Amino acid sequence: MGIQDFGGNFSLEKLIQARNIAREITYELSSMIRPGMTEDEAHVLYKSICSKYPIEKQWHPPKIRFGPNTICNFKDQSAPYTLQEEDIFFIDIGPVIDGHEADYGETFTVGEIYEEKNIAYTSKKIFDEVLNYWTINRVSGEELYDYASERAEHYGYILNLGNDGHRIGDFPHHIHFKGGLPEMDEVIVPNAWILEIHLLNQTRTYGAFFEDLLTDEILD
Numbered sequence: 001m002g003i004q005d006f007g008g009n010f011s012l013e014k015l016i017q018a019r020n021i022a023r024e025i026t027y028e029l030s031s032m033i034r035p036g037m038t039e040d041e042a043h044v045l046y047k048s049i050c051s052k053y054p055i056e057k058q059w060h061p062p063k064i065r066f067g068p069n070t071i072c073n074f075k076d077q078s079a080p081y082t083l084q085e086e087d088i089f090f091i092d093i094g095p096v097i098d099g100h101e102a103d104y105g106e107t108f109t110v111g112e113i114y115e116e117k118n119i120a121y122t123s124k125k126i127f128d129e130v131l132n133y134w135t136i137n138r139v140s141g142e143e144l145y146d147y148a149s150e151r152a153e154h155y156g157y158i159l160n161l162g163n164d165g166h167r168i169g170d171f172p173h174h175i176h177f178k179g180g181l182p183e184m185d186e187v188i189v190p191n192a193w194i195l196e197i198h199l200l201n202q203t204r205t206y207g208a209f210f211e212d213l214l215t216d217e218i219l220d
Helices: 012-032 039-050 067-071 114-137 141-154
Strands: 055-066 087-097 104-110 193-200 207-213
Touching (some): 012 087, 012 207, 039 055, 067 087, 067 207, 087 114, 087 207, 114 141, 114 207
Antiparallel strands (some): 055 087, 104 207, 193 207
C-alpha cells in the first residue's frame, strides 16, 4: 500500500462533499462568534452546529483559536482568552462525513485592525499561490513548502511549519501515511493531501491559518 493510495471505499465525490460541508460549517460558526466569547463557548457552538449535519465523528479535535492563541501549533493548549472588539481568530475542523475525512480551516477578524485583516487575507493568498504552483509544476510536498516559505517571506510573514499539511481521504488516512506533507519527496497527487498555511507576524503575537484540499477540481 503506497503513501498516496486510497482505500477501497474512496469516492472523490464523497470527499468533495465532505469538504464542502466542512466549509459551510466553518462559515456558519464564524458568523456566530462575537467579542466577549471564549474559545470554550465557541466549541459549544460548534457541537450544536454539527448536530445539524451527517457527521459520523471528528477525525481530529476542532481547533478554535482566539487572539494570541492563533500562534499555537496544533497540539498546543490554548491559554484562557476572551475575544476582543478588535481581534483575530481561526477555525480548524476535521469531521468525517459518509466515511470520508474533511479538513478545513480559515481565519476571520472582528473590528478594523488592518494588520490582522491583512495576515488573514495573505494566508489565503499564499494558499492559492502554492496551489497554482503545484497545479502547473506538479512538485513534491517538500518543494511546495519551500515555495510557501518564500512567499511568506515575500509578504513579510513567517511560515510556521509546526502546522503543516497531511494526508486525507476515506477514513482513516493514517493507514497510508502519518507524516506531514513537507516530508513527501514524491510528486503530490490530487485529492490525497491537505495544504496548510499558518502565518505568524514578525513579533509572533498573532497568526493566521488557512487550509483546504490540494486538488485540481473546481471548488466553491
